[in-house]
Amino acid sequence: MMQFPKLTPLQSRFAATFAATIFVFAFYYIFSTSSGSFAYALDEVDQLTMLRNGAAGEDSMIFEDEYEETRNDAGGQIIKRATVDPNAVSNNEFQMLNIAPGQTQYWVFTKESVLGKPSATPEGLPANITSNSTGQSVINENRRELKKRSNTVYVSLNTCLKPSLNSSNPNATSDTQLPPLTVYISTSSNNKNPGPAGEASLQTTYTADQGYMGATVENADDNVYIGVSAPNTTLWTGIYNYQIAASIDAYFHSVDDDTNLYFIDSDINSALLITNNLTQSDEGSANYRQWMNITPPYTIFANNINDNSISGLERSFCALNQLAQMREGNQAINKSMTNRGLGNKPKEQFYVTYLNSSSHYYGILGMKGNSTASGNGVIGGGGKVWRAMNFTTKAEKNCALLYNLNFCSEVAYAVPSNPNLTSTQLAQIYDQAAQSYYKNFANSLSLIQCNTSSTSMFSLAVNCSDCAKAYKQWLCAVTIPRCYDWTADYAFLKPRNAGQAFLNGTTLPSDNPWVQSPVTNASRNPLIDTEIRPGPYKEILPCTDLCSEMVRTCPSALGFKCPTGKYLNDSYGYRASDGDITCSYLGAAYYLNGAFGLSLPGLDLGLLIAGLWMVFWVAV
């Protein structure tokens, strides 16, 4: 049975106070019994958490005959204000409660908790080593004294649920901003109920930003009083729900202003994203292996930009974890560790599915708890959220996202495709073709004296393994073209396969210039038109530097040449300086680096085009 709040006998002495108490009590009763009516929106697990915590909250708000004196500046008279005995939050243990617009709820982090013994520093993730040279990164943890006279207190809040728009208010439209919760913090025993009615000089006010509030109280040595207040509004109806936590170790909930997330590519219903490099240490080092073998520590949330479910709560792990359209909880995410990409450093990749075509999404990196444990008793157990970035899905079915190939392992982008093929079949067709071309090359290369004395070597600066590497990069990029929507018309896109029927059976008229030109009438690789039959599509051409790098590093005996003039522009594209992907290179990620990411430092591409490499290389 539910426990009713206890009223002390003294309260009956004050009619007004008593009336107010009944009012608060009525609110309290309503919200503790109606928790089931909003909980339908939550996952089963979340529901349990919420109900359990709702129940724990029931013995809160015990009224006592305590009064605070507030001096009314205008009249000089003293106003007595009944105080509510605040409910306790303990170290690294969140409390969860519903709050209605206009309400304020009070919490206390007691002196005992404030002066408590800090928890042992947890193991943490493997070190984020930022360069090769540092053998190991030593995190200099200050040895904490067992007993301190004061501590820094970290107070944090996540807004977990928000009210809905008041449909009977004509001013409430889909653009209406959610008014944030406000947190008031007081360290004064003369202000045990910080809030909109509290004495301003005795409290600090913090407004939640996108569902998150984090604040520190330095040198705390006594009770820390916290008020959580929901704004008065008639534009929204229903309740907010929030988690509040305090800790002497670290923020229980945290946020990061970096996105830490890069968009690789998408097709009509899925997208591939990666985290930043998790370490820069060398392949073969213990740190590198630790990261590659770790259970993927991060998670991702994605939400259609036009869908309001997470609007106003983008920095709350608690909200994203139950409201984001795409999240691990609804099986929309597949995550794994990879070392694909520039530098081949460990990173986590996310394959996000169930997306709509031609849609814009927010992508938000997150971490559940400290990545191996979450919830009460865990330092940082409330999770962490990075800043939102955005990405877009494709419009047409004939570009399919391909990644994790065996041979062309650096390929991760959309490729010309046909919905009749499974992704395994598609991967096989492309990867086997590349592998068999490579075999021919490897045979030729083995005939050239590579590893003899430097005088007979073709170049002092490069060797055969550089050549093999450059050849493979180039080969994978030209054998497996990067596909883009036929309907898109960016200048860097090259129409291909215009002579073939679209997937829907229609064909372009035979007098169409793209049908008439041999460059755009077919694919660069005949295998695509015969075995995959994607219909017309557009190609993001391989970057010119892939070809020139191969010519530069490979023995001239192999006879590699890059095309020039018009032929060059029909076959290769140019890198953009703003980080947009305007030509295809392996390991590409959108907006990764503004300038050139690869090779040829100081070498002017204009010079290359002007005539260093003259002859058309037939295989393109």
Ligand SMILES: *[C@@H]1O[C@H](CO)[C@@H](O)[C@H](O)[C@H]1NC(C)=O
């Ligand atoms: C909402 O309005 C009521 C009545 O004016 C006031 O007592 C209460 O403090 C207000 N709440 C907030 C959070 O401002």
Ligand SMILES: *[C@@H]1O[C@H](CO)[C@@H](O)[C@H](O)[C@H]1NC(C)=O
């Ligand atoms: C997470 O917290 C648990 C419990 O405190 C701890 O055992 C574990 O080592 C922590 N994990 C990390 C990655 O810090």
Ligand SMILES: *[C@@H]1O[C@H](CO)[C@@H](O)[C@H](O)[C@H]1NC(C)=O
């Ligand atoms: C890291 O090592 C790689 C090769 O081992 C080298 O090319 C690179 O310059 C090094 N980077 C730093 C920052 O030392």
Ligand SMILES: *[C@@H]1O[C@H](CO)[C@@H](O)[C@H](O)[C@H]1NC(C)=O
């Ligand atoms: C809607 O907004 C207008 C202008 O701010 C205001 O005058 C009016 O009272 C509001 N209506 C309601 C129902 O809140």
Ligand SMILES: *[C@@H]1O[C@H](CO)[C@@H](O)[C@H](O)[C@H]1NC(C)=O
């Ligand atoms: C919704 O809006 C109507 C019209 O402005 C107002 O009368 C009503 O009180 C509002 N409801 C809530 C819960 O604020």
Ligand SMILES: *[C@@H]1O[C@H](CO)[C@@H](O)[C@H](O)[C@H]1NC(C)=O
């Ligand atoms: C690793 O540390 C560097 C430098 O402190 C930082 O810029 C980078 O974001 C960190 N990487 C991750 C994945 O946290």
Ligand SMILES: *[C@@H]1O[C@H](CO)[C@@H](O)[C@H](O)[C@H]1NC(C)=O
């Ligand atoms: C997909 O589109 C439908 C219809 O517009 C929309 O209701 C739904 O929220 C969208 N889903 C996603 C994941 O974008």
Ligand SMILES: *[C@@H]1O[C@H](CO)[C@@H](O)[C@H](O)[C@H]1NC(C)=O
């Ligand atoms: C997730 O990825 C792994 C490894 O690529 C794969 O084996 C698994 O089938 C994928 N699961 C889903 C649901 O896509």
Ligand SMILES: *[C@@H]1O[C@H](CO)[C@@H](O)[C@H](O)[C@H]1NC(C)=O
């Ligand atoms: C990772 O590090 C490499 C250098 O080792 C760098 O080129 C690349 O831009 C970094 N970021 C990502 C996401 O790959």
Ligand SMILES: *[C@@H]1O[C@H](CO)[C@@H](O)[C@H](O)[C@H]1NC(C)=O
């Ligand atoms: C997506 O992000 C880019 C920059 O990161 C920004 O310029 C663009 O406006 C964003 N698009 C949307 C729809 O928010």
Ligand SMILES: *[C@@H]1O[C@H](CO)[C@@H](O)[C@H](O)[C@H]1NC(C)=O
């Ligand atoms: C898919 O296969 C079926 C049966 O072989 C064929 O009729 C259809 O035209 C194919 N669709 C496409 C888009 O190639």
Ligand SMILES: *[C@@H]1O[C@H](CO)[C@@H](O)[C@H](O)[C@H]1NC(C)=O
């Ligand atoms: C067939 O698909 C192409 C490419 O998506 C489109 O341009 C064309 O209008 C479609 N034709 C019909 C009849 O739907």
